[in-house]
Structure formats: structure tokens, C-alpha cells
Amino acid sequence: TYPDNLRKTLESVAPRRLSKDPTIAVLTPGIYNSAYFEHAFLADQMGLELVEGSDLVVLDGHLNMKTTEGLRPVDVLYRRVDDAFLDPLTFDPTSVLGVPGLMDVYRAGNVTIVNAPGAGIADDKAIYSYIPEIIEFYMGRPPILKNVPTYNCRKPDALKYVLENMAELVVKEVHGSGGYGMLVGPASTADEIEAFRARVKARPDNYIAQPTLALSTCPTLVEDGIAPRHLDLRPFVLIGDEVRLVPGGLTRVALRKGSLVVNSSQGGGTKDTWILQD
Known part of the structure; x- marks a missing residue:
């Protein structure tokens, strides 16, 4: 059901001027990516093309996929490539994972990219500390579900609390992922806590902290x-x-x-x- 629902969503975000049967492709960094199996699985289950950057080309303001029958326009690109590597003409010039000129096509509205470039701002863990305020601002009322208490170390009071109670907290880098760049206080040694405390003092804006949750x-x-x-x-x-x-x-x-x-x-x-x- 996950691939079925995902395909429906990808089709629904195709530009409305396109036909009812948009061409959708899954963009993968390639076989050496740790999640390549997932990319291949999703493309297969959804009946979509699995492509790498070298399989795509920008021509006359549109994104095209190379096939044995010539170029085929691509309407929706479900990308599994980070922003920085999407287009070497706009972002990292050394990238070979993306497509030169892709962002020009995107800005012109001739292709839909999912997730949209820039959506990764939500991955910044510091954003989590503002979620209750964001919900109340847009919904006009407090959130129904409470947030896990989150201490944003860029705030002096929160930083003071985190430094004094680090042994009881989980401290994370705001840009960290995959379980890296974090400290689980109750499971750490005194030396590990002191070393992490020094890192937080040096870059308080780079960290948030939360209580240690009792996972099931x-x-x-x-x-x-x-x-x-x-x-x-x-x-x-x-x-x-x-x-x-x-x-x-x-x-x-x-x-x-x-x-x-x-x-x-x-x-x-x-x-x-x-x-x-x-």
C-alpha cells in the first residue's frame, strides 16, 4: 500500500497542464548509495522509471529521459538526491549525481520535483522546538498533541539547563542524522559527557536536547x-x-x-x- 499511495501522490502533484498520465521518474544517486535497494524497490512497485543523473538531460527548457527510442519528457521527478547535488550549475559544481540545468526547468514550472528543493529545512532539529508556536500561528489554537520538550541551545536559559543536566538528556546536532552527532546522557560515561559538553559550549546554536524517552x-x-x-x-x-x-x-x-x-x-x-x- 505504501508504493500505491506514493504513486497516487506523485501523480497528483504533476502540473495541471499535463496529460492525465504524467511521466514520473525516481532519481537515485546509484548502486553505491546505502538506500539503493529502497529506490529500486519503490520504482519497481510503482511501475516508474529508475534513473540516475546521467540518464536525464535538459533540452529546450524541459527535462528529458534518455531511452532506446529517443528522449522522453519527464513531468515529475521523485528525487532521492540531496539538494546540494541536484544541479551542478546551481549548487555544488563538482556534483555528478544531478542534472545540469534542472533548477532552470524547475523554476520555469516545467517539472515538479518531490520533495521540493528547500524542503529539507524541516530536517533541522532546531525547527522542532518551534513547532507548537508554528501550529498555533497557522491554526489559531494550541496543538492537540504535545511536543516532546525540546531545549534549543541557542537560547541562554535552555543552554544553561542542558549543560547542567546533560547526564539526563539526549543531546543532538541540529543537522545530524542517522544516529550520528548525538549523546545519550544516561548511557554515556563521564568522560564522554564532558567532551560533549565542551562541543556544546563551543557551538550552542548547533545543538538541541530532549529528555530521554522510555521507548517501548x-x-x-x-x-x-x-x-x-x-x-x-x-x-x-x-x-x-x-x-x-x-x-x-x-x-x-x-x-x-x-x-x-x-x-x-x-x-x-x-x-x-x-x-x-x-
């Missing part, structure tokens, strides 16, 4: 048999012409005993996610 556990098959391991559930909400909540999600599990880090890059795994329905 579930039975997990490990080398010694079956044992409890911490996990979290990541739901997917797809937004096109309407909001679609995918009936499922990604359940990530920390395979190391006692670990709260579920990221696959840190040795985490995944589990089937079952949705029960009457």
Missing part, C-alpha cells in the same frame, strides 16, 4: 535467542491534492541490548508493521 520494547530474535529490544514507529503521511495517511509504517528496532538508537546506520533493524482492522 518488543520480543526480538537476537544471537542469544529472543530478548526485548527498544523500537519506534515511523508513520508516513503523503501530501498531494489531499492528505493520505499510509496504512502501515516503518517499525525500527535497536538490536543492541539497552540501546535507544534505532537507526540502521547504527546497527538498527526493522520489523513488520501490522495494522489490525475489523
Whole structure:
């Protein structure tokens, strides 16, 4: 159901002037990317073309895909390439992963890029600390679900609290991902905490902190048999012409005993996610 819903969303964001059957391609960095299997799987399940930057070319203000029958216009590009590498003429000039001139086509409205360039600002963990205010500003009322308390270290009071209570908190780099650049206070040594405290003092604007959450556990098959391991559930909400909540999600599990880090890059795994329905 995830690829089906994703395809519907990709089709819904195609420019309205196009035909009802837009050409959609999945842009991947290539076979050496750690998530290449996911890129190939999604493209296969959605019946879309899987392309690399070298498979695409800009001609006469439009994005085209090279095929054995000649060039074929591309209407929607579901990109799995970071902003900086999308177009060497606009961003990183050394990039060979993107397409020269792609941003000119995008600015002209001749191709839809999903996610849109710049959407990664939401990945900045400092944004999370402002979510309640953002919701109230746009919705006119406080959020229904409370935020996890988040201390933005660029604020003096928050910085003071984090430095004094680091042993009890999870401290993260605002641009960090994959479980890197973070400190889990209760699971760290005194030396590790002191070293991280020095990093936060040097660049307070680069860090946020949150309480250590008591993640649920579930039975997990490990080398010694079956044992409890911490996990979290990541739901997917797809937004096109309407909001679609995918009936499922990604359940990530920390395979190391006692670990709260579920990221696959840190040795985490995944589990089937079952949705029960009457």
C-alpha cells in the first residue's frame, strides 16, 4: 500500500497542464548509495522509471529521459538526491549525481520535483522546538498533541539547563542524522559527557536536547535467542491534492541490548508493521 499511495501522490502533484498520465521518474544517486535497494524497490512497485543523473538531460527548457527510442519528457521527478547535488550549475559544481540545468526547468514550472528543493529545512532539529508556536500561528489554537520538550541551545536559559543536566538528556546536532552527532546522557560515561559538553559550549546554536524517552520494547530474535529490544514507529503521511495517511509504517528496532538508537546506520533493524482492522 505504501508504493500505491506514493504513486497516487506523485501523480497528483504533476502540473495541471499535463496529460492525465504524467511521466514520473525516481532519481537515485546509484548502486553505491546505502538506500539503493529502497529506490529500486519503490520504482519497481510503482511501475516508474529508475534513473540516475546521467540518464536525464535538459533540452529546450524541459527535462528529458534518455531511452532506446529517443528522449522522453519527464513531468515529475521523485528525487532521492540531496539538494546540494541536484544541479551542478546551481549548487555544488563538482556534483555528478544531478542534472545540469534542472533548477532552470524547475523554476520555469516545467517539472515538479518531490520533495521540493528547500524542503529539507524541516530536517533541522532546531525547527522542532518551534513547532507548537508554528501550529498555533497557522491554526489559531494550541496543538492537540504535545511536543516532546525540546531545549534549543541557542537560547541562554535552555543552554544553561542542558549543560547542567546533560547526564539526563539526549543531546543532538541540529543537522545530524542517522544516529550520528548525538549523546545519550544516561548511557554515556563521564568522560564522554564532558567532551560533549565542551562541543556544546563551543557551538550552542548547533545543538538541541530532549529528555530521554522510555521507548517501548518488543520480543526480538537476537544471537542469544529472543530478548526485548527498544523500537519506534515511523508513520508516513503523503501530501498531494489531499492528505493520505499510509496504512502501515516503518517499525525500527535497536538490536543492541539497552540501546535507544534505532537507526540502521547504527546497527538498527526493522520489523513488520501490522495494522489490525475489523
